[in-house]
Amino acid sequence: MNDVVIRPLRFTADVEAMRAFLETLGLRSRIESERGGWVDMVTGDGMVALHDAASSSTGGQPGQTSLSFEADKLDEVKDRLEQAGFTDATVFDEAYGRVLSVTGPDDVVIWIDERTEDLYGYKLHDANPDERWSVTPYLTGADEDAWRGFLAALQVGTTVRFGPGPAFGVRLDLTTTEDLDEVAGRVQAARSASGLEITDPDGQLVVVHG
Template sequence: MNDLENAVIRPLRFTADVEAMQAFLERLGLRSRIESERGGWVDMLTGRGMVALHDAASSSTGGQPGQTTLSFEADKLDELKDRLEQVGFVDATVFDEAYGRVLSVSGPEGVVIWVDERSDDLYGYKLHDAAPDDRWSVTPYLTGADEAPWQRFLGALGVQTVVRFGPADGDFAVRLDLTTTEDLDDVQRRVGGSRTEAGLEIVDPDGQLVVVHG
């Protein structure tokens, strides 16, 4: 499978304060890549995976401050659509939005997933010269998710990062977890938080728990 056909995992955080969340994630080790010139949107890189920040107040989908959803970014959406259909995700649809092409598909348990197509058109956006820190990865934690069908779905997308799973009962939810090979003591000195068996637990500017795994 060509790397360009793979989807990169990109949790989307709706936030009450994009600048505060951006600064928090940069202190952790993420790097800003593309930012809206009007504010309200930024996506950030790690060595593996991305995080997108969206101003909740301007969300057209009703995203609430502190809410994290699961999204992806990929090249060649048409090829990705074909691959998803071949393994049973038959409602995969590619359509145009104001900011570019998007693939929509119902994942396991009917959770609607969006995949944005990478674009070279930066009208209205500014590009940062961001070299991702290879020590860091985005490794979201999913609850209310049956692991086996989700792993099958992620495999069809070509996702090559770790996704962690919590209890399968209850509503589907996404927590913004990260994994690093950087010494967690150094990370804690930089951003605070509490050490637990799970890793370094930090409360982010939206009041949400972020767990950094070593």
């Protein structure tokens, strides 16, 4: 796994329904909370985290997606960000491990969790990610040049797409080399110029690009 991995965080009204939906597409569960309410899922490139909106301490609403990351060595990531001008990068300890907070472009606060071997309170699955799939978030209302600079400072190689919007937002897009007709056979989807357009259990649009 790369040093820094992109990991959109979805606040959801139904963690199990969202997990089943993403597994149908091709993602695989890796770690989940023993008490429920949290699952992170992996692909060949990138991750998606699911968080029960009802238990969110930050006020996350069902269907809301934010941009977050996971990293091996937060101190090195902090140094890279500071050298790139993101001087408020701060590492601190949470009950579940070390976390880095930084204000990214468009004044968006980004959280980066440090990968840990301590699974107290969590269950680890043998995920065997499907290498044909990758997480490729679609950012709306974003300063594209500034975000590309931020991602370069993080040394994230994942594709991120950009589009118009009245304010910054994150859409949970995926990309696959699997035949899109085979994917469409597993889920209700509409074909478009972009790929497959699917409504997820939270009522949000997910686009699968071929």
